[in-house]
Amino acid sequence: MNFLNFLISGISLGSIYAIIALGYTMVYGIAKMLNFAHGDVIMVGGYICFFAVSSYQLPPALGILAAIVVCTVLGMVVERLAYKPLRQAPSLAVLITAIGVSYFLQNSALLLWSSTPKMFPAFFTVKSEDAVKNSIQLFDGQLTVSFVTIATILTCLIIMVGLTLFINRTKMGKAMRACSEDKGAAQLMGINVDGTISMTFAIGSGLAAVAGVLLCSAYPTLVPTTGSMPGIKAFTAAVFGGIGSIPGALLGGLLLGVIETFAKAYISMQLSDAIVFAVLIIVLLVKPAGLLGKQIREKV
Numbered sequence: 001m002n003f004l005n006f007l008i009s010g011i012s013l014g015s016i017y018a019i020i021a022l023g024y025t026m027v028y029g030i031a032k033m034l035n036f037a038h039g040d041v042i043m044v045g046g047y048i049c050f051f052a053v054s055s056y057q058l059p060p061a062l063g064i065l066a067a068i069v070v071c072t073v074l075g076m077v078v079e080r081l082a083y084k085p086l087r088q089a090p091s092l093a094v095l096i097t098a099i100g101v102s103y104f105l106q107n108s109a110l111l112l113w114s115s116t117p118k119m120f121p122a123f124f125t126v127k128s129e130d131a132v133k134n135s136i137q138l139f140d141g142q143l144t145v146s147f148v149t150i151a152t153i154l155t156c157l158i159i160m161v162g163l164t165l166f167i168n169r170t171k172m173g174k175a176m177r178a179c180s181e182d183k184g185a186a187q188l189m190g191i192n193v194d195g196t197i198s199m200t201f202a203i204g205s206g207l208a209a210v211a212g213v214l215l216c217s218a219y220p221t222l223v224p225t226t227g228s229m230p231g232i233k234a235f236t237a238a239v240f241g242g243i244g245s246i247p248g249a250l251l252g253g254l255l256l257g258v259i260e261t262f263a264k265a266y267i268s269m270q271l272s273d274a275i276v277f278a279v280l281i282i283v284l285l286v287k288p289a290g291l292l293g294k295q296i297r298e299k300v
Contacts, residue, residue: 014257015156020234023204029244039231040105045209075205109224242293
């Protein structure tokens with residue numbers, strides 16, 4: 001049963017990575033930008049939800065909603081102020097700006113909320129007659145599955161289905177696909193490219209808020225650097241699955257979470273991150289575009 005426990009934990013962690021990776025892959029697929037500040041939006045979402053529930057005594061559902069709203073607006077503001085003026089700039093300038101925005105958000109959180117760790121409240125619990133339960137026991141207690149794990153996996157599946165339907169069935173989704181193919185041609189066809197890119201940042205940042213709440217629920221310690229490593233790993237997951245591909249973000253996130261969990265369980269806690277990135281290097285040597293990515297040939 002230990003193997004099954006580790007597998008479920010890996011899928012849960014991978015689901016968080018997949019939700020974060022969707023933000024990276026959508027922004028890159030449409031705007032061809034790498035938003036390395038995305039991980040810090042996760043941290044902001046965690047703090048907003050924490051203070052909404054702890055300080056203002058809002059129900060958890062309203063706290064999560066507040067985090068989504070704030071992060072959505074934050075994503076649009078960051079895109080408008082930091083990335084829009086660099087739309088035609090070299091990719092290196094965009095990359096440096098993204099790193100600057102990341103440090104700005106981290107240091108702003110440090111000034112506003114200090115470096116003292118905050119203990120995130122437990123949202124996913126069930127009250128019984130004699131106690132508050134945060135997990136269920138299966139197979140006569142041999143398998144323990146937390147409610148956070150169940151909520152994380154279900155949320156990931158719902159987001160993936162909803163996002164796929166949005167991209168394929170709605171007018172905005174079709175505009176996003178058109179901008180991804182050719183922004184110049186899309187603009188000639190009457191599509192508001194700037195508005196479409198801004199909406200992409202908004203959706204990605206809203207998803208980051210959801211991922212932040214799930215991450216802090218699974219790993220309750222909240223600090224200004226909470227989103228840094230998960231953000232880097234989620235970017236790795238997006239590249240692993242094929243950046244620009246929504247199914248690739250899901251596949252890459254799940255595989256990354258499972259590999260990391262099994263590496264910690266069976267090999268070494270200290271070497272788990274190194275193993276994850278080593279697997280990424282091996283995959284990219286075999287498939288440079290990622291598992292589900294498409295190799296694009298450029299005409300000279």
